[in-house]
Amino acid sequence: MSEAAAAAKSWINGDESARQMLGRAQASRPSLSLPAPLHRIPLRAGNVVEIAGPSPSAKTQLLIQTAVSCILPKERNGLHYGGLGHSVLFVDLDCRFDVSRLVEMLRHRIAQVNGCSCTADDEEILKLSMRRFSYIRCYDSCELLAALKTLHHRLEKEKESNGIGGHLLMIDSIGAFHWVDRASTSLPLGGKNRKYLSLQNVLEVVVEDLRKLMSAHPMLVIVTKATIVGTTGNDFRRNYKRWPSTGTFDASSELEGLREPYFREYMPPIWQSFVTHRILVRGSDDHIAMPKSQENNTAYVSEWLLPRLNFLDKFVVRNAGVFLVS
Amino acid sequence: MASLKRLETEFPILDPDFQSFCALRGIFTVQDFLIRDLQSLVADAEQQPSSERFMQAINQVLYVIDGLHQPWLNGVDLMEDAQKNKHVLSTGCEGMDFLLRGGLRRGQVTELAGPSSSGKTQFCLLTASTVAYKYMGGVIYIDTGNSFSAKRIARFLNQISCPASEEMQPRVLQEVMNSILCHPVYDIFSMFDVLHCLESKLKYQICRGDNDERLIIIDSISSLITPILGSSGSQGRALMVSAMSLLKKLAHEYNLVVLVTNHTVGGDGGIPKPALGVSWKTLPHVRLLLSRDCGSNTYQVSLLKHPSIASGKAAKFIIND
Secondary structure, rough: OOOHHHHHHHHHHHOHHHHHHHHHHHOOOOOOOOOOHHHHEEEOOOOOOEEEEEEOOOOOHHHHHHHHHHHHOEEEOEEEOOOOEEEEEEEEEEOOOOOHHHHHHHHHHHHHHHOOOHHHHHHHHHHHHHHHHHHHHOHHHHHHHHHHHHHHHHHHHHHHHHHHOOOOEEOOOOOOOHHHHHOOOOOOOOOOOOOOOOOHHHHHHHHHHHHHHHHHOEEEEEEEOOOOOOHHHHHHHHHHHHOOOOOOOOOHHHHHEEEEEOOOOOOHHHHHOOEEEEEEEEEEEEEEEEEOOOEEEEEEEEEEEOEEEEEEEEEEOOOOEEOOOO | EEEHHHHHHOOOOOOHHHHHHHHHHHOOOOHHHHOOOHHHHHHHHHHOOOOHHHHHHHHHHHHHHHHHOOOOEEEHHHHHHHHHHOOOOOOOOHHHHHHHHOOOOOOEEEEOOOOOOOOOHHHHHHHHHHHHHHHHOEEEEEEEOOOOHHHHHHHHHOOOOOOOOOOOOOOOHHHHOOOOOEEOOOHHHHHHHHHHHHHHHHHHHHOOOOEEEEEEEEEOOOOHHHHHOOOOOOOHHHHHHHHHHHHHHHHHOOOOEEEEEEEEEEEEOOOOOOOOOHHHOOOOOOOEEEOOOOOOOOOOEEEEOOOOOOOOOEEEEOOOO
16 A cells, blocks of 8 residues: 555655756756847747748848857867857758858958957967868758758767767758649559658658757757748738737837738648747838948848747848847 | 569569568568568568568668768769869850859750840850860750851851951861861750660760860750740650750769750730740749840840859840850
8 A cells, every 4th residue: 555655645746846947947958048039039949930021031141140159169279169069960951051151151250259360260260160160951851851861870970079069050941842842743553551751741740850969969950941932922912910818018000010911821631730930920011221331231030930029120231240230 | 664573683582472471461572672661561561471571671672772862972973073174164155154153064054045036046156165275075956947157167267366357277177176066956855865775875085085165055945944944734744854864864864065045925014034834933043134235236134043143133245245
């Protein structure tokens, strides 16, 4: 009797208090301090962030900026670089990544810390950071699936050899194969239980593989999604009219005014339920003058949709990186 | 993709026993593996009497799958590849080179959009001449509107080589002209043909170590794509995306510059904007919009999109007669 009672009692007592659990979660999956405009919401390993927006809206620039602060070391030789010292896995589906842009931004950040004196140290930090950056390009869905299926083994091997933990996975951009997969859906052949290649099935497996990967290797996933489905006049009107938000009347009227044609969601529900955070970026007509030069930068506007924050961030992209302006 | 039966000759571990185990679960080919959840398959295999062999076989298939994707590259490798292979090629026109910080970058696809008679073809011909003369590189010119002119190329070559209105030596001229290959192409399928032939030729050349192709020009790609882009349906867009995917692959793997032209349509308020719709926008690396004042030979170009230069910059240039 006593044994069963003890078991029941321990079950009722629970394993840990909420406070303990919070402490454990914060210790094992600390929130990462990411550059603006992703800094508004604490993001941690296990989250899936979607950066959505039309082209061009500086989505890839945001990814590169985030990668820079991720691969830079925290500090080295007594100098504080303010990076996270994590490794970045960049999956390029658009095949448009320009490594020279990443190097340019990194050099700016390093030069800011070291001062203008260019030393051999700079190159060393650059190499050290770049070694944390892994890159793969995929030309079709099968290559993406093959890469995801074998990534687990690759990360295991890496962990064994140099103990690198703390990953950030980036996918640019998830809709790249949308049209090809939609058109190349094959007829189901050979029995009922044979899965066939289709848009739905491919994304199901991508989500499934990413879930497995994230449970084995805690990582933050950041994905860009370009607008590739046009809005016709009808869609525009249909989506433009939104229900007025109840109660809060702060910035929402301003939001409404700035809202461009709301773009159409084309990813299947399985993907949408996988995404935990969503930020919308788009270009605006404003031009922000750069200090000390006549050049104007196009301003971009970002808005958190999931969770919904009722204000907009405005940012510009300069040679040195992404900067908030308001 | 290969069926498991075919793989058996190479990897005997994939024996008929394993094949029937997979067939029961609807897996016949490597592609079926790809769109499967492998963990449930592994769990299934562990229940079987010969689980150890099955696990080995699954690992063998994973090894095959590992060869199906492009290699993972380290940031340092990428930097080295960019420094060694991804230079810029001068277009022969100063304003444009200044705007693009030196010219067109190898490994990238550049889109040149503009209304008719805004200088798209002239710019293409000038770039072809410059690359053929200055870099002694091969040029593949895919011409969809019969607008390629050998005479114009010869005139550009004379301008580039000796500004003092001296004629170029016929032998040199012939050599340079020989390196520009023009393919008249009138539909997207013939374009795929040309590009696939080119790919196998480049593969062969890489093996021999003499790769001198530098530039692919498609003037204009929009006249190949517009007819297949219906109002609805995904077939046309799928062809467009895979054509660009192939071009990007060729550009990256063989360090080529790809230059394609696009026409314009009326946008909001009648301002011309590049054709081909929103799904096209995400495809090229660099997007340029050309325009010209009526009657003058001064062209204006503005940058719509670039991986490393702020968009919105503009420049002017002149193409001599």
